[in-house]
Amino acid sequence: MKTLTPLEQLPLFTTQIKAFINWTRKNALWPLPFGTACCGIEYMAVVGSHYDVSRFGAEVVRFSPRQADLLIVAGTITEKMAPVLRQVYEQMPEPKWVLSMGVCASSGGFYRAYHTVQGIESIVPVDIYVPGCPPTPEAVIQGIMKLQEKIAKGDTPSQRLLEKKKMAERSSDQVQSVAQGDSH
Amino acid sequence: MEYHFQLVQQLKEKIGADSILREEKSNWNPNEYILTVRAADIRKICEFLKKQKGFLWMMDICGVHYPEREENFEAVYHLYNKDNNKRIRLKVPHKEGTKIPSITSVYKAANWFEREAYDMMGIFFEGHPSLTRILCHHKFVGHPLRKNYSATANQVLDAPEVFEFPPMPPPHNDHEDILTNQRTVLNIGPSHPATHGTFRWFVELEGETIIRSKAEIGYLHRCFEKMAETHKYQQLLPYTDRLNYLSAPMNNSGYCQAVERMLGVTIPLRAQYIRVILNELSRVIDHLVCIGTTAVDMGALTTFWFCFRQRENVYELFEKLCGNRMLTSITRIGGVYGDLDEDWKRQCRGVLVTLRETVEEVDKLLSNNKIWLNRMKDTGVVSKEMAVDYAFTGPCGRASGIDYDIRKAEPYYDYDKFDFDVPVSTDGDNFARYYLRLEEMRQSIRIVEQALNKLPDGPTTISNPLVVLPPKSEVYSNIEALMNHFMLVIEGIKPPKGEIYSYSEAANGELGFYIVSDGTGYPYRVKVRPPCFPIYSSFEDVVQGGLIADAVATLGQFNVIAGELDR
Numbered sequence: 003m004k005t006l007t008p009l010e011q012l013p014l015f016t017t018q019i020k021a022f023i024n025w026t027r028k029n030a031l032w033p034l035p036f037g038t039a040c041c042g043i044e045y046m047a048v049v050g051s052h053y054d055v056s057r058f059g060a061e062v063v064r065f066s067p068r069q070a071d072l073l074i075v076a077g078t079i080t081e082k083m084a085p086v087l088r089q090v091y092e093q094m095p096e097p098k099w100v101l102s103m104g105v106c107a108s109s110g111g112f113y114r115a116y117h118t119v120q121g122i123e124s125i126v127p128v129d130i131y132v133p134g135c136p137p138t139p140e141a142v143i144q145g146i147m148k149l150q151e152k153i154a155k156g157d158t159p160s161q162r163l164l165e166k167k168k169m170a171e172r173s174s175d176q177v178q179s180v181a182q183g184d185s186h
Numbered sequence: 187m188e189y190h191f192q193l194v195q196q197l198k199e200k201i202g203a204d205s206i207l208r209e210e211k212s213n214w215n216p217n218e219y220i221l222t223v224r225a226a227d228i229r230k231i232c233e234f235l236k237k238q239k240g241f242l243w244m245m246d247i248c249g250v251h252y253p254e255r256e257e258n259f260e261a262v263y264h265l266y267n268k269d270n271n272k273r274i275r276l277k278v279p280h281k282e283g284t285k286i287p288s289i290t291s292v293y294k295a296a297n298w299f300e301r302e303a304y305d306m307m308g309i310f311f312e313g314h315p316s317l318t319r320i321l322c323h324h325k326f327v328g329h330p331l332r333k334n335y336s337a338t339a340n341q342v343l344d345a346p347e348v349f350e351f352p353p354m355p356p357p358h359n360d361h362e363d364i365l366t367n368q369r370t371v372l373n374i375g376p377s378h379p380a381t382h383g384t385f386r387w388f389v390e391l392e393g394e395t396i397i398r399s400k401a402e403i404g405y406l407h408r409c410f411e412k413m414a415e416t417h418k419y420q421q422l423l424p425y426t427d428r429l430n431y432l433s434a435p436m437n438n439s440g441y442c443q444a445v446e447r448m449l450g451v452t453i454p455l456r457a458q459y460i461r462v463i464l465n466e467l468s469r470v471i472d473h474l475v476c477i478g479t480t481a482v483d484m485g486a487l488t489t490f491w492f493c494f495r496q497r498e499n500v501y502e503l504f505e506k507l508c509g510n511r512m513l514t515s516i517t518r519i520g521g522v523y524g525d526l527d528e529d530w531k532r533q534c535r536g537v538l539v540t541l542r543e544t545v546e547e548v549d550k551l552l553s554n555n556k557i558w559l560n561r562m563k564d565t566g567v568v569s570k571e572m573a574v575d576y577a578f579t580g581p582c583g584r585a586s587g588i589d590y591d592i593r594k595a596e597p598y599y600d601y602d603k604f605d606f607d608v609p610v611s612t613d614g615d616n617f618a619r620y621y622l623r624l625e626e627m628r629q630s631i632r633i634v635e636q637a638l639n640k641l642p643d644g645p646t647t648i649s650n651p652l653v654v655l656p657p658k659s660e661v662y663s664n665i666e667a668l669m670n671h672f673m674l675v676i677e678g679i680k681p682p683k684g685e686i687y688s689y690s691e692a693a694n695g696e697l698g699f700y701i702v703s704d705g706t707g708y709p710y711r712v713k714v715r716p717p718c719f720p721i722y723s724s725f726e727d728v729v730q731g732g733l734i735a736d737a738v739a740t741l742g743q744f745n746v747i748a749g750e751l752d753r
């Protein structure tokens with residue numbers, strides 16, 4: 003007769019599927035650097051050999067919005083650029099996050115001017131603001147880590163929206179199946 | 187003076203006595219003359235100056251708005267003759283709505299400059315091939331640099347502009363290959379890694395060959411020149427960092443130099459040397475980034491890591507000196523902020539050693555690399571004539587055989603006391619630009635070494651209470667100094683009434699500042715002559731007939747920096 007191994011001796015742990023998915027999401031961020039100005043250059047330093055953001059699982063830089071889930075807006079966004087930014091954001095698959103790097107992206111910075119968007123909040127929803135002109139690479143990394151915390155909690159608008167959509171789908175499925183059952 | 191006199195005489199004979207309205211001398215530059223001319227004659231005058239007098243370079247065109255004058259607009263042209271190092275500034279006062287003859291038929295560089303003057307000021311140039319907006323978006327209404335346009339009046343754009351090329355007869359080849367016998371129209375950018383995130387090209391291809399192209403800029407137009415008019419002279423300094431953000435100290439020093447020349451002050455020798463050290467260090471990192479990013483665009487990622495590792499070292503030096511890594515705002519009008527101590531100098535010497543090693547490493551990695559050679563040799567060729575016509579300066583100009591470096595032609599900051607060479611190539615292709623940059627880095631490292639060794643003692647700012655803030659210890663203990671501080675902060679530095687065109691050799695070429703002062707603490711008008719603006723204006727011509735992949739290499743080696751291109 004075999005004796006069953008007690009559960010705590012197995013290399014197992016219990017979790018919720020949701021938490022597990024969030025954990026994978028948080029550690030495999032694929033950023034799309036929307037670098038337009040000086041902050042974009044500093045973002046290169048974040049990815050570069052010295053600061054090496056791959057230690058935090060966010061180094062697979064993709065320039066195609068369809069392959070990315072983190073939009074890093076690094077640099078001043080002008081009125082001419084705004085529709086482009088919107089389009090890029092819309093092309094990204096859900097769930098997606100936005101990190102606004104630098105004061106220009108966050109609030110227009112010291113360019114209170116006729117051709118500068120006064121904060122990208124009016125174009126795309128932002129999850130994390132990183133202040134600085136330019137922010138130091140450490141600050142950007144901290145921003146990414148803070149975002150990871152939020153993602154782990156499932157606490158970002160994009161995740162909540164996705165959750166809601168799924169719920170809606172599920173309940174409509176149920177309604178449908180009930181309806182189908184009735185017809186039988 | 188003789189030369190000037192003769193020139194004006196000849197102009198009056200050729201064009202007509204009443205075409206020259208006024209003659210002036212520049213108050214700081216003995217080589218520059220200022221002529222106010224009649225609007226209708228500007229093309230003839232430019233033609234004469236170019237063909238007969240050797241003013242081959244058209245450096246800049248800008249507009250100035252004087253609402254209180256009868257002739258309320260002024261178009262300002264800057265011409266340069268390299269052979270005898272003379273400059274002419276032509277001022278064309280005119281009433282709003284007057285059509286000024288376009289000089290695009292004389293100088294190719296005028297094309298984009300005239301478009302900019304139209305966009306910013308609403309000056310009309312008659313005979314311009316396509317006088318459309320260039321920096322502001324296509325639905326923008328009004329002209330933002332006019333004095334009556336508010337700096338905060340944003341105009342929201344809903345969708346990007348859609349281009350269309352005018353129709354053209356289909357290609358004449360009956361090639362089997364479907365790719366070569368029909369044309370494809372392609373939009374690249376602005377959010378595309380090869381266009382550095384801020385440029386947009388619209389190209390028509392036959393196979394992979396570019397038949398027609400259109401380069402659109404303005405995606406980073408963040409209104410530097412309007413900001414200049416709403417800030418005091420000292421407050422403008424951090425904005426200048428953000429022109430060419432790869433080599434911020436050079437913009438700082440170029441701007442401060444312009445204001446200092448206006449004020450007629452000379453900064454202490456030690457400050458000059460510190461500026462030289464910072465400028466040359468930033469020239470090195472600027473070139474490193476240029477080569478590194480071009481290499482990435484070509485698929486050579488290793489070089490990028492090599493270059494960026496070194497750049498970090500230099501940034502550490504900057505950070506130690508002023509607290510910011512990249513956008514240093516290190517100079518002040520009247521000197522520099524902070525001072526170099528022994529520790530800094532020691533560290534700097536160490537960095538120079540590793541910098542030199544990196545330059546050699548990059549040289550070894552790329553210069554004999556077959557792929558690199560195939561991609562760079564004979565691509566993006568710019569002949570000398572074309573380079574002159576498009577007012578190339580800096581490394582791109584020197585790669586096309588223009589032996590012009592302001593550090594040698596008109597030495598400032600004691601540059602004549604340093605032992606360095608200016609490399610020149612005649613190939614004019616991308617490889618020449620790359621190789622020349624390598625050599626320039628070696629020369630810059632030499633300059634920094636010499637400057638560190640020769641660094642004189644003394645103060646780092648002048649002690650003119652109308653220009654420089656008193657030291658903080660004084661401000662806290664002495665009522666005079668406190669008042670002085672207060673006045674300078676509230677009122678600002680007030681250069682005398684007048685105007686100046688000041689230039690210095692930045693990483694990309696001649697960085698010019700045209701400043702008009704009305705005697706108050708705020709500049710009346712600041713026009714930057716960004717070195718890569720005229721260079722990039724040649725892009726459509728240069729890439730025509732080449733492969734699309736070569737256009738990427740050309741853009742990288744032109745080292746177009748959106749910050750200074752769009753301002």
Ligand code: SF4
Pocket residue numbers: 039040041042076077078103104105106107111134135136137428513
């Ligand atoms: S926040 Fe500062 S560094 Fe970043 S893009 Fe704006 S001006 Fe440049």
